[in-house]
Amino acid sequence: MKKIMKLSTTAIALTSLLVTPSIKVCAETTTPVAETNDDWLHVEGTNIVDKYGNKVWLTGANWFGFNCRERMFLDSYHSNIIADIEMVADKGINVVRMPIATDLLYAWSKGEYPESTDTSYNNASLAGLNSFQLFNFMLQNFKRVGIKVIVDVHSAETDNMGHSYPLWYKGAITEDVFKSSWVWFADQYKNDDTIIGFDLKNEPHTNPGDAKNLSQCAIWDDSTKANNWKRVAQETALDIMNVHPNALIFVEGVELYPKDGTWDEGTINTSPWAGNNDYTSNWWGGNLRGVKDYPINLGEYQKQLVYSPHDYGPLVYEQSWFKGDFVTADDATAKTILYEKCWRDNWAYIMENGTSPLLIGEWGGLTEGTDKLLDVNLKYLRSMRDYIIANKYKLHHTFWCINTDSSDTGGLLTRGEGTAFPGARDLKWNDNKYDNYLLPTLWRNDEGKFIGLDHKIPLGKNGITLGTSIVINPPLLGDINKDGKVNAIDLAVLKKALLGTGTTPDLAVADMNNDGKINAIDLAVLKKKLLS
Structure with missing residues (x-):
């Protein structure tokens, strides 16, 4: 219900991360190296x-x-x-x-x-x-x-x-x-x-x-x-x-x-x-x-x-x-x-x-x-x-x-x-x-700087990285109930969630084997961690 585009003709370009021939990369300015898996939301x-x-x-x-x-x-x-x-x-x-x-x-x-x-x-x-x-x-x-x-x-x-x-x-x-x-x-x-x-x-x-x-x-x-x-x-x-x-x-x-x-x-x-x-x-x-x-x-x-x-x-x-x-x-x-x-x-x-x-x-x-x-x-x-x-x-x-x-x-x-x-x-x-x-x-901070969504690369010339103006609190792996400790309570909470009788925990604390899923394998890994 909008945006009738003018008919024109258009362009082409670059670098597949996984496929494609003849790769060209633009590197006109030197920038920090971005990680590829730290900015998921x-x-x-x-x-x-x-x-x-x-x-x-x-x-x-x-x-x-x-x-x-x-x-x-x-x-x-x-x-x-x-x-x-x-x-x-x-x-x-x-x-x-x-x-x-x-x-x-x-x-x-x-x-x-x-x-x-x-x-x-x-x-x-x-x-x-x-x-x-x-x-x-x-x-x-x-x-x-x-x-x-x-x-x-x-x-x-x-x-x-x-x-x-x-x-x-x-x-x-x-x-x-x-x-x-x-x-x-x-x-x-x-x-x-x-x-x-x-x-x-x-x-x-x-x-x-x-x-x-x-x-x-x-x-x-x-x-x-x-x-x-x-x-x-x-x-x-x-x-x-x-x-x-x-x-x-x-x-x-x-x-x-x-x-x-x-x-x-x-x-x-x-x-x-x-x-x-x-x-x-x-x-x-x-x-x-x-x-x-x-x-x-x-x-x-x-x-x-x-x-x-x-x-x-x-x-x-x-x-x-x-x-x-x-x-x-x-x-x-x-x-x-x-x-x-x-x-x-x-x-x-x-x-x-x-x-x-x-x-x-x-x-x-x-x-x-x-x-x-x-x-x-x-x-x-x-x-x-x-x-x-x-x-x-x-x-x-x-x-x-x-x-x-x-x-x-x-x-x-x-x-x-x-x-x-x-x-x-x-x-x-x-x-x-x-x-x-x-x-x-x-999105800007109190100084008027634009806040980006990347933890490593600032947003343009007038912006900052995500985390520059906020406190970063890294998650504690296995701390399912987020009380700052990893113990038997977390094991019980995770087990309850997997049985469908509790709230689904955050991937950042419950994905014990880092496979992108929360399942019985994570429960076993957490149990092993507690026993060791």
Whole structure:
């Protein structure tokens, strides 16, 4: 329900950690050596924490292109992409959400590497690189500047408008292909914490128009139906956890949800004039009301789950809550209207009742222009900005977007008013959008330094490493109840957890043999440790 991308042509690049020929690495500056397995995150209550239990705040932005037919960051057309990445890090964006397409992952899993569009005229280091090499090139440069990555399956097929298709399966991209592609990808990067998590599917929604054929729409219930997104998300997440238990799993919502919890068969009419009033509607991917009735259950991996709605302003679509009182309301009242009419019942309740933290996977919008709804759109942006700040650590976000190619939201990179930077060619940094809306929501310490999510690599030139300004408390292996001692009580607590009558302990203290799982082997190792 947004971001109509301009059709262009795009780039290629580098270095697979495990596969691929002709590797090229950018090492334009000397940086500390990053570890590959020390930055994994997990959930504690409504917080995301590092391996030591310290709270972190994911405050980032989206950068699309690998979901498009060009199979590259589209800004490579207009600039030196390495300079862009460095600018993004210097501006304090600690995580980048990277859209990609299932058919591209599937091709890579079979050892096929589709070509990306050649933009070596702006980026000499990209010359001759296929899509897989280019993807890894971007990862290496993100790692170098301290940025983490969330990979998002944005569409079934590499298509600039592929996000408009409502489901995760289409044609040759079946449910099995969707799942197997994710599992292959997770296994491929399980030893590189540059990628900290996976957003399983962007914006599951309904077919276009008022007449909704529910067999063609994403639903959320406890059925075994092919289009039940809750079922597929849960099953896919568990398949991923079997090979990569350290990754965060981000699950988006749907568009509609039945008020009585029961989905009708056939076709329903959602027209405000002629339709029924049996369903609530929200942004694509933004309706998580179903979590109340049918929460995602990952069992022993529940601490890797984060729910992730999307939310936009009236210049993407003029929803009902942007009309009436909202138009003339002051900012405080406007935020209350959005909370009561949209945010609370669709997703905010999830963090309020302690179920899970949230990641607003997409928010943002145009901040310049002459559209009659611009002032209302800016009021929305201020409301969301202030709501994110008020819920620091519980509400994480990735702003849409860095790209200059999103027609209904604009980007942090722009051809309009802004500040030029080295390597940007004809692009500039949109100071108005960044200074007024994104910057206040970025993670900074009391000195104004940006806080990254890497324990070794500082975030750009203006940031610090994770742990620089917080106390690191390394976990004591075997201290299951976290009382600072390892004794028979811990053995009893772990045994209770394995029997299903206790709370699942943290991997950092209970994974005694360091295999990424908590099971009877860990119980045996702990028992042996106590006896010795």
